[in-house]
Amino acid sequence: MCLAVPMRLVRRDGDFGLAEVGGIERKIGLQLVDEATVGDFVIVHAGFAIQKLDEEAAQESLALFEEMARLDV
Amino acid sequence: MKYMDEFRDPRAAQHLAESIRAQANGRTMRLMEVCGTHTMAVARYGLKGLLPPEVRLVSGPGCPVCVTPNGYIDHAVALCRLEGVTVATFGDMMRVPGSRTSLEQERAEGRDVRVVYSPLDGLRLASEHPERKVVFLGIGFETTIPGVAASILEADRSGLPNFFVLSAHKVMPPAMGALAGDPEIEVDGFLCPGHVSVIIGAEAYRFIAEDYGIPCVVAGFEPLDVLRAVELLAAQVAQDRAEVEIQYRRAVRPEGNRKARALVEQVFEPSDANWRGIGIIEGSGLKIRERFRRFDAAVMLDVTVEPAVEPKGCICGAVLKGTRTPGDCGLFGKRCTPEHPIGACMVSSEGTCAAWFRYGADGE
Ligand code: SF4
Numbered sequence: 263m264c265l266a267v268p269m270r271l272v273r274r275d276g277d278f279g280l281a282e283v284g285g286i287e288r289k290i291g292l293q294l295v296d297e298a299t300v301g302d303f304v305i306v307h308a309g310f311a312i313q314k315l316d317e318e319a320a321q322e323s324l325a326l327f328e329e330m331a332r333l334d335v
Numbered sequence: 336m337k338y339m340d341e342f343r344d345p346r347a348a349q350h351l352a353e354s355i356r357a358q359a360n361g362r363t364m365r366l367m368e369v370c371g372t373h374t375m376a377v378a379r380y381g382l383k384g385l386l387p388p389e390v391r392l393v394s395g396p397g398c399p400v401c402v403t404p405n406g407y408i409d410h411a412v413a414l415c416r417l418e419g420v421t422v423a424t425f426g427d428m429m430r431v432p433g434s435r436t437s438l439e440q441e442r443a444e445g446r447d448v449r450v451v452y453s454p455l456d457g458l459r460l461a462s463e464h465p466e467r468k469v470v471f472l473g474i475g476f477e478t479t480i481p482g483v484a485a486s487i488l489e490a491d492r493s494g495l496p497n498f499f500v501l502s503a504h505k506v507m508p509p510a511m512g513a514l515a516g517d518p519e520i521e522v523d524g525f526l527c528p529g530h531v532s533v534i535i536g537a538e539a540y541r542f543i544a545e546d547y548g549i550p551c552v553v554a555g556f557e558p559l560d561v562l563r564a565v566e567l568l569a570a571q572v573a574q575d576r577a578e579v580e581i582q583y584r585r586a587v588r589p590e591g592n593r594k595a596r597a598l599v600e601q602v603f604e605p606s607d608a609n610w611r612g613i614g615i616i617e618g619s620g621l622k623i624r625e626r627f628r629r630f631d632a633a634v635m636l637d638v639t640v641e642p643a644v645e646p647k648g649c650i651c652g653a654v655l656k657g658t659r660t661p662g663d664c665g666l667f668g669k670r671c672t673p674e675h676p677i678g679a680c681m682v683s684s685e686g687t688c689a690a691w692f693r694y695g696a697d698g699e
Contacts, residue, residue, distance in 0.1 A: 263399060263400065263425045263426075263427045263475065263479075263683065263685070265372060266478065266530045266533075267336070267339070268336075268337065268338040268339065270337075283336055283337075284336050289455075291453075291455055291482065291485055291486075293481075293485040293488075293594075293598065294481050294482070294485065294592060294594055294595040294598065295592075295594070296594055303337070303338060305530070305533060305586055307478050307479065307482070307530060308425070308452065308453045308454065308475075308478075308479055308482050309452060309453020309454065309455045309456070309482060310453070310455075310481065310482035310485065312478060312481065312482075312530065312533050312534060312592065312595065313533045313586050313587075313592055315338060315585050315586060316584065316585050316586070317585070319584035319585040320338055320585035322584070323342075323559075323560075323563075323582075323584065323585060324341050324342075326563075327341075327342070327344060327347040327559050327563075328344075328347070330346070330347040330350040330351065331344045331346040331347040331350065333350055
């Protein structure tokens with residue numbers, strides 16, 4: 263029940279909005295993420311966005327893992 | 336899916352496994368994954384099979400359904416038997432056996448028990464059915480609690496008179512502190528729960544590193560996240576450091592989500608809470624504040640609940656503390672299966688017994 267997934271915010275009307283992942287849209291509560299705007303990725307859990315995803319930090323982690331994948335093990 | 340699939344590259348995983356071996360440098364260590372979603376990821380991707388034998392991962396008390404005591408299920412059952420009451424709950428709770436019956440059995444007997452995905456669905460049920468009293472079963476940790484707080488505030492704002500919450504919410508740091516201070520448990524490092532930390536922030540674990548000398552790394556949930564976090568932990572343990580680090584930086588800030596914390600603070604106040612198998616941990620629960628008591632099912636809806644009876648032979652409690660494994664339980668896989676669960680740890684997909692049943696002891 264603790265599953266939370268990154269979804270893209272496609273609409274925001276105040277405290278509520280629509281988020282999308284894999285072609286599925288879902289109505290979510292945005293009370294916890296004042297700063298999230300349309301186009302941002304948010305982490306959604308039990309119908310609420312709980313945080314805006316930091317895309318820069320995500321890219322940094324991915325760059326680290328890509329680097330590793332390229333090295334010979 | 337974006338921000339998920341990229342974190343599953345098997346070559347990077349191999350490389351991380353090598354690096355963990357190098358960092359551990361022969362030192363034996365027990366690392367506890369506190370969160371049930373980590374337990375599930377570890378089992379599902381066979382991560383234990385990638386680790387060197389000296390680095391052991393043990394499961395902790397981070398499956399909210401599993402730590403919910405029988406008495407709570409009994410209370411929910413008593414409520415659903417009241418005239419005019421609808422119980423709305425996350426699906427995982429349906430099959431958890433209470434002392435005498437489960438919510439699923441109650442529904443089969445005609446009580447109005449609904450599975451919902453969000454507390455917002457509970458609000459919607461209440462406004463669509465003004466003639467019914469809708470009780471949302473408020474279980475879960477810090478990840479889930481802000482949404483429940485926001486829902487109570489919505490109900491308050493719109494003057495919804497028939498929405499209630501039966502709160503058994505729990506907070507993680509006091510439980511981790513209790514484990515850290517328990518000599519029986521022997522944890523060398525904590526893989527801290529990523530989505531709990533989204534809300535409370537990594538700083539919430541500082542006392543564990545500083546007072547107990549146990550390193551903490553906040554980890555994400557994809558296989559590479561978990562392996563990288565284990566690598567950071569192994570390095571700390573091997574170098575006798577105890578710090579708080581964040582591996583899951585795309586989601587977790589040191590201070591967490593301030594807005595979410597403020598909403599929780601507005602609606603709830605700290606209380607002691609009963610953890611299945613562990614007992615009462617001081618300050619580890621949240622109860623609804625006086626100002627919002629009209630939404631508190633425990634106060635507003637009067638029922639008698641018989642004393643709870645624990646299932647005979649179930650060692651869920653020790654499994655939740657990481658002192659025993661499901662393999663030590665005589666009922667595992669015989670009388671207790673996901674089809675016919677005896678204890679809560681077999682019901683939730685995040686439960687350690689369920690993960691062992693589905694993916695094998697080592698998840699290999
Ligand atoms: S296998 Fe079943 S009975 Fe045994 S500890 Fe796990 S949940 Fe309890």
